[in-house]
Amino acid sequence: MLERFRAYGSRPAVLVPDRVVGYAELADAVAATADRLGPVRRLVAITARNDLATLTGYLGALAGGHAVLPLTPGADSTELLDRHAPDVLLDGTEPDQRRAGTRHRLHPELTLLLSTSGSTGAPKLVRLSATNLTTNAAAIAEYLAIGPDDRAITSLPFAYCYGLSVVHSHLFTGAGLIVTDRSVTDEQFWTQFERHGGTSLAGVPYTFELLERTGFAERALPRLRYLTQAGGRMEPQRVRRFAQLGADRGWQLFVMYGATEATARMAYLPPELAARRPESIGRPIPGGEFRLDPVDEQPDDTGGRDDPSAEAGTVGELVYRGPNVMLGYATGPADLAAGATVHELRTGDIARRDPDGLYQVIGRRNRLAKLFGLRIDLQRVESALAAAGIPAICVDDGAGMLLVAVTGSDSRAERVVTESTGLPATAVRLLRLDALPRLPNGKPDLHRVRALGAQPAADVVAAPVTGAATTVAAIRTAYAEVLQLPLDRVGEQASFVGLGGDSLTYVAMSVRLERLLHRLPGGWHTMTVAELAASAQSRTRRGIGATVETSVALRAAAIVLVVSAHAGLFQWWGGAHVLLAVAGYNFARFRLTGRPRTQRIGQLARTTAWIAGPTIAWVAVIMVVGGVLGEHYYGWSNLLLTQKLLGPHDSPTAGHLWFVEVLVWILIGAGTLLAIPAVDRWQRRRPFAVAATVLLAGLAVRFGPFGTGPGATYSLLAFWFFALGWAAAAATDLPRRLLVTAGLVVGLLGYFDSVGRGLLVGIGIAGLIWLPNLRCPALLATSVGAVAEASLFVYLVHWQVYPLFGDHRGFAVAASLLAGVACTRAVTEIRRAARQRAGGRRNSPATHTEQISEQSYTIERA
Template sequence: MTTQPELARVAFTDLARHGDRPAVLTADGTVTYRELAALVDRTAARLGTERRLVVLAAGNSLDSLVGYLAALSGGHPLLLAPADKPEALASLVSAYDPDALLWPGGGDGTPMLQERRPGTRHDLHPDLALLLSTSGSTGSPKLVRLSHTNLSANAEAIAEYLQIGPDDRAATTLPLHYCYGLSVVNSHLVRGAGLVLTDLSVVDPCFWDLFRDQGATSFAAVPYTFDLLERVRFADKDLPRLRYVTQAGGRLAPEKVRTWAETGQRRGWDLFVMYGATEATARMAYLPPDLAADHAETIGVPVPGGTFRIDPVEDLADGELVYTGPNVMLGYAETPADLALGREITELRTGDLARQQENGLYQVVGRRSRFVKIVGLRVDLGQVERILAGMGITAAAAGTDDLLVAAVEGGHDGGMLAKVLAGNLGLPRAAVVVHAVEQLPRLATGKIDYPAVRSLAAPEVTPVPDSDSGAAAVPGAAVPGTAPGGQAGIRQIFMDALECGSVADDDTFVSLDGDSLSYVAVSVRLEGVLGKLPSDWHLLPVKELERRRPARKKRFVSFLETSLVVRAAAIVCVVATHVELFTFQTAHLLFAVAGYNFARFQLAEERVPRLRRQFRGLARIVVPSVLFIAVAYLLTDHYTVANIFLLNAMVGPEQVTTQWHFWFVELLVYILLAVGALMAIPWVDRWERRAPFLFALGLVGVALLSRYDLVDPGLPKPPPVFWIFALGWALARARTNLHRLTVSLITVLTLPGFFNSTVREVTVAAGILLLAWVPALPVPALLRRVTGWLAAASLYIYLTHWLVYPVLLPVSQVLAVAGSLVFGVGYWALCRWAPGAWTAVKTRRKRARPALARTGP
């Protein structure tokens, strides 16, 4: 048995010394340093005292953090792998044969432990502490070997130049297994600061709610993050405790550095642009914030304790940047035998060409090596050429920080090859361009002219058509298409369901004006492509959804989001109840689902564009309803003009007649109009943004005054079902178990007596509780698409079944139900198709007019 001689130097594993200071803050509560230390000690005891190779499947969760710290404090060399990439995890486990595995999900704040053997089969060097994949790659057997000295030195250096103090709190915007994300953890723990632990995206409003609620003072960003921040109008957000933002993980364009640095100066926070690599335990240089706006093209100065020098490179004006410091790795590992090695290098040759300015700042001007980093992932250009060579294709690859460009000899399909490369390398499709050329460009020496290959990506070059759709395969272009196996591509799903002509990498369901009606159609089709969807899929960029696409395999059970299953089941029950096949009244449950979806889809963005979105969504309800009711008015004598204009609830008879058939649609429209007008008031908008859950609870409270007839008779009263709508709204804004428990208790306490029907009250309560506590429900795979159709068409089924089932009821009750469902789905499909068809007709007419003018007299 061996011991770890450097343990005393690992300052950030000595947790208990910070006492009751908050260490980890989540939506579910706070864990103090003393409590964190206890969890770490408990896990370390389970790992044992003999040093073993441990793999941690890491996520941004408390149990992952505990597993990380337990392995370090116990002296066990730890290999960090992504919990959300099972293929990468399996590859690393197969390559290194660890002695033990740690998994999130222990349930008590500690990870699950899988013992693969009681001791160890490995020869582990005493200095070895951590193994990380290189520079953003995942699943590769080539790992960076780091010591405890590396980790501590870099954590102290970062904490020093960022001036991290005990009162700082960093939000975890990057994964724990990524060296940049891990450095945020280490540098805060070393100073007794707090971690706002979350895996939410910065495009999710819930992230910013958590950020404010927990008093976060900083977050880390890669270049792509800043594109997302622009989309959510981060510059205008009210974040009183934000002290600084850090940027690394790839080069941020100088103009963007200037823009964000100036934004920070204006808003009262600093921008730290940083330069680093996994091989340097994260950071090698930083640009002081006061220099960022004027020297945005530089990487700044070395971190405390580190130094740079520039070694000449033959035939080049600029030399290679070389870094020396205590955070330089021990070396690489490519096989388990390499874990026995000690320090092999004392300096890091970065492969970057650099120069030092007169003011002492360093500037990187290019790369010496054949690697590029695209969207944070390192791409070996030689590997790209080898992949194509394995297909019998002669090729040359070049690239930038934004784009991979390959030239291939012969008449190959560039679009198809680009898809193959994107899939092999894990890159977004729009980040790969393949050009077919007669011969590869070469220099006079016969060597490949890589600058000429790179220039093929210039805008003036004719783009290669995508093989599936004919769309141009150019950087940033939307590339619709069909995936292998006949599955619709993710972009095509969005284009079909949201009736948009193109979908860019950074587009999300919400940014493309998705609403509760189209949400069903998109989510069901996405579930068929991606499997079980994450709860925040509607806020994830298309690029991220494409990255998560798994290999296709047959499934007998699908998991659909609970709100979809509830909608589908509720509308079937509504029709069956009216047909008297069975009695299960669920219409009021649909108001809870409507409130739930309103809060999720209609409260994003700023006030004015949000208002436009709300009224567009309202039009998608009103127009089909008015058109169908007008037809019903003409075909029958059951309805009045008041029905056509959705006014029967206001002017119609008090007694229940056929004129009350459309009460659900009328009340839903009234409620949506009212809340849309309410949220258009600036001070109401600000209140909802500052305290979204409390605001929703306030609406529930106001609505309950009407539910219990506590409102002055002379005052206007909200619709009698508004409190159920508000309960759904509150559920969508619930961020913690306490929030969900609060809504659940209100539901259970207030529903009894409302309907004077125990079955009906229990049914509605059960549906709301499912929304609160169960993210997804199993559905037979054969019924997945049918369930989606029913949920998407629920409003249309409700509208049309009043005319359909009386015709079929004399034949069969079952036929009456089935016919009503089929007709409603058909009307839904017609309403989705008609706007696009009308637009196409108008476009053809516009194109025809000039031709007619040219052929006229």
């Protein structure tokens, strides 16, 4: 390995957001890790995150001749660790030495252990040799024609055989790996893919479903050469759509078939056949071969997939032979000393060989249920439900019942099952769940469905759960309450952004999650509920403090400064300009998602309305009762949010609402700009370039003849602060952060009439650029969250509240803050009550289908 890497020299090997690691540099880092692990051959367990440290640690363990056991981050690996007792735990490149030597007898060929629980839920490891890894990597590289110029992004977990096969096949040929742990629904995923010239993307069926839903077809990816799909059967119609899309855009789709027991791949469908033969798994990979062994049990109704007149030997159980077939299974430490106990792989799939030599899987032996004298193909039942828009998992409960787990309350589910199977309704039990249970690799968790089926019907949804499941339930409840959604819309694979969360609900959500998880991971708003729960389970609470995101802390601090300055408590000006930058930062994070253009614009319009609406309502109230409040009244230009545009500029309240007016018109302008298809495509391809261009335009205006004139600092000409926040959110690496910081410094030079104001604004925005979060006492974090969440209403009402307290300035500030918080709570309760009333009227099947579709928007990790 090391010699191969060094032979590739400075060729890019690993590309991460802030650096590019050449093969020679990677070889040195791998060798250093191997040295740290020592010369004694041992069993090394590694927490397999998708990052450079994990990759270096994994390769270092292989280079040192050790047997490696990757573990899924956040998953409960206690049973695996207790059962196999690894000698070393590796998290990154630093080994945790459990013992000096080893307690294991490791077979000389044993190289890698991959977990596969199958449908029983019992932990079981697949034993793989170096020959398995290298021959499968070479075969994959051959049929995909992977070369030195290829760069694949790590869209699948390293602990999953499919994800590792991408690593092995590309490093084997000297190609590059774009390493990321982000999902395809995260715009930063595509930023990294395009910046580093990605040429391929691997996905499981659900990945492709999400690609369709998040505007993939609209992306211009000039270097993309192919997509690969494995990890389960993808619907033929979706295969056709992607094959046609690839033909139109100049890339190819490879549909593949494999198993952990075969290292990764056993078959592939040549891309030129994908549109014509979307149901086929194709032909064996180079060096492998199939045969079909007769089987007695086949589905009674194959739905036309089998030809009764087919020749003998063209239908049977699919058996694979090749150098990538595993050594065997390991259920305990004693098995690690065994050599090859398996020489061919009985897949358990029932397949057909077509006259052109292609193979098609038509069923599965262990997914055939014998009920009421009928042999039922459970996969076919799931496909029938999926065609009706009802996601489902089907299992035989072993006691004469067919268990069908579904989401939502679609009344057609039972009818679809009975019609597709011929079973009476009394033989079918529907389990209506909030989310379909899945294994960490994204496949259906059949064991969990059987366990739920064993419970009384009334206890299924509210079944007692512990550990990560408890956290999942708490997070789902928090999302439903804060976003005011029905609980069944918040599945385990939902994310804050995917559920339509925005800057208005972000603060409340972050505070709730901080209480639940004790420490929020970076980028939590794009993580799924399951991933958030796993992140909480993978660490213990440390210290008594809490984590507050910098953007949240800045919102709270800035609004306190604004109110204090106006009330005369102290004169620290500049808070509103910091708030403009925070608004731009949140705009980039919550509105520039991977959703289609029309959905983006719709969400931005709703966010704008929730800023403009309360402002207009408050102004209207004050106009009506203005006589009671003395000089604190507004005019029609305030009501229409046009005072900064139309005047009168000498009004005593001319500066009261400037921040809200400017922000609303900036958002309208940004929405109009992004509604242009070409701009939308450009922003998706080059998010930082677009943000930087807007910032440069803002700076050009700022240094123009009107940029610092009278009133310019408090007008639309100050939109460059919004652009600074936008660029800060898009700056994902060191060079870009430095560029944004330079823009901040240049823009502030001489901008304000006070050095102190410029310094305060500069420090605040610099924190937005460089500090993702802050630690503070838990009680303070709660207060910060409450004030930040109420910042809009505090800004609106403080003009009328603080004059009531005369010279009691401290009380004036406190009362303004409390009034804003009270208004926020009241509006939240009104919205919740309105949604509950509306929810009671929405019970049509179409609405439930829409909810299921929305729930499954976010990425389910492969």
